[in-house]
Amino acid sequence: MPPMRRKGDLPEKLCAQCGRPFAWRKKWERAWDEVRYCSDRCRAEAKSARGRG
Ligand SMILES: [Zn+2]
Secondary structure, eight states: OOOOOOGGGSOEEEOTTTOOEEEOOGGGTTTGGGOOOSSHHHHHHHHHTTTOO
8 A cells, every 4th residue: 555644643742831732733844843832822821921810
């Protein structure tokens, strides 16, 4: 059989802000090792979390 690409083959991480798993995205292909948040919103919340509850 020829090699087939499975849809579920993408790497995943846990968001450092909301704790949910998120899958690799094309826009992260060059910085996947540095990605910590599932979205820009979570990234913004993580930054603004200081001093505000
Ligand atoms: Zn998140």
